Amino acid sequence: MDRLAREQILDVIGVGIGPFNLGLAALLEKTDCRSIFFDRKDQFDWHPGMLLEGTTLQVPFMADAVTMVDPTSRFSFLNYLHEHNRLYRFYFFEKFLIPRTEYNHYCQWVASQLPQLQFGCEVENIEQTEEGYYRVTVYCQKEKERKTYHTKHVVVGVGTRPYVPDKFQNVLGDRVFHSGQYLTKRDNILNANSITVIGSGQSAAEIFHDLLLKQPEHDYQLNWFTRSKGFYPMEYSKLGLEHFSPDYTRYFYRLPKEKKKEVLSKQALLYKGISFKTIADIYELLYERTVGNKVLNVHLQALTELVSIEEWDHLYRLTLYQHEQEKSHQLNSDVVILATGYHPYIPDCLQGIKHIVDWDEDGQLVIQENYKVKLNKEGQNHIFVQNGELHTHGVGAPDLGLGAFRNATIINQLAGKEIYQTYEKNVFQQFGL
Structure with a gap:
């Protein structure tokens, strides 16, 4: 590779532009790193199907x-407020948890100032060259053109994707769909005779509450089932929140692999429960609607798993199993909303380097403590991962509050020196001996 070609080699390419790679691009501004980030979407849009009015982030x-890691950055949320003449309004708002719609608008504001972000461009393949660099093939939808880039490092930040169990895939459509599509489908389902929500997390609760608010205008039967033990709140105590810290991530990473699996299986309520406020809003609305012992057209039931969905006479027949009673029953519903969560996944573009990447026995990437994917050949150029390391780094992987820390860790490695200071001790408690 001649000198001119070497000068055209980027320092880093980002695959996907979600909140984490957006933060990486913003923090790279204080470095000399040459970067490009690609996303197949036309613009930054954070969970558009769940941007319900009145909903907030679940982190400050x-x-x-x-x-x-850089509170003085021009890309901070406080500077966003300043630039939009909203500082005093936010000051009187007196809340740490901001509207979800405003977080999305903030991210769009950050994205609009970063010319290295290329939307409408899908990374199709990544290969390693003989020199050890990465050749990245990208298809740009607007130009209808396929382009090739070379880079020293790649940061994969594709995040997670909606998860629907295989047994329900064949009935997905306009009236059976994942919660991530709720806002785009809502207007078309409000005239149904019955709507059923499945799931136990924040998304299920927010959708149920939204439908409960609209029920008097449309008079549908509203059901909510979860296989969980109850409609429980997410852990939000001060010391509990310390699990979303670099300290706990460091502790968790050093646990044996089998112990990690065991620990993760018991931590669902650290990040999968319902906020206290949403539970209270639902209960208070149910209470007010039953004044005078009025009977509601509402059914809530925990410990009940959706076993099957069958299309039947223009309806959907649901088979539900109550675990403690060990009994099944059937229910007909016009609409079924599956709030079944999101799962990490391996993007297809990694197929070209599959042979140089280390995989564990479960088919997951082996990710080192510094967020590098472990490769089976030595080299100076690396693949980093954002929000794909739950199995190695623990519950903080998808947490927005740890995104800047992870990006600082990655950037310090890209730059070969400390650009951003990170701290060893961040919490009051000690994890482990």
């Missing part, structure tokens, strides 16, 4: 793209 506003 400081979990923006930059603040937790």
Whole structure:
């Protein structure tokens, strides 16, 4: 590879532009690293199907793209407010948890100032060259053109994707769909005779509450089932929140692999429960609607798993199993909303380097403590992962509050020196001996 070609080699290419790679791009501004980030979407849009009015982030506003490692950055949420003449309004708002719609608008504001972000461009393949660099093939939808780039490092930040169990895939459509599509489908389902929500997390609760608010205008039967033991709140105590810290991530990473699996299986309520406020809003609305012993057209039931969905006479027949009673029953519903969560996945573009990547026995990437994918050949150029390391780094992997820390860790390695200071001790408690 001649000198001119070497000068055209980028320092880093980002695959996907979600909140984490957006933060990486923003924090790279204080370095000399040459970067490009690609996303197949036309613009930044964070879970557009769940941007319900009245919903908030479940983390404080400081979990923006930059603040937790660079509070003086021009890309901070507070500077966003300043630039939009909203500082006093936010000051009187007196809340740490900001509207979800405003977080999305903030991210779009950050994205609009970063020319290295290329939307409408899908990374199709990544290969390693003989010199050890990465050849990245990208298809740009607007130009209808396929382009090739070379880079020293790649940061994969494709995040997670909606998960629907295989047994329900064949009935997905306009009236059976994942919660991530709720806002795009809502207007078309409100005239149904019955709507059933499946799931136990925040998304299921927010959708149920939204439908409960609209029920008097449309008079549908509203059901909510979860296989969980109850409609439980997410852990939100001060010391419990310390699990979403670099300290706990460091502790968890050093646990044996089998112990990690065991620990993760018991931590669901650290990040999968319902906020206290949403539970209270639902209960208070149910209470008010039953004044005078009025009977509601509402059914809530825990410990009940959706076993099957069958299309039947223009309806959907649901088979449900109550675990403690060990009994099944059937229910007909016009609409079924599956709030069945999101799962990490291996993007197809990694197929070209599959042979140089280390995989564990479960088919997952082996990710080192510094967020590098472990490769089976030595080299100076690396693949990093954002929000794909739950199995190695623990519950903090998808947490917005740890995004800036992870990006600082990655950037310090890209730059070969400390650009952003990170701290060893961040919490009051000690994890482990």
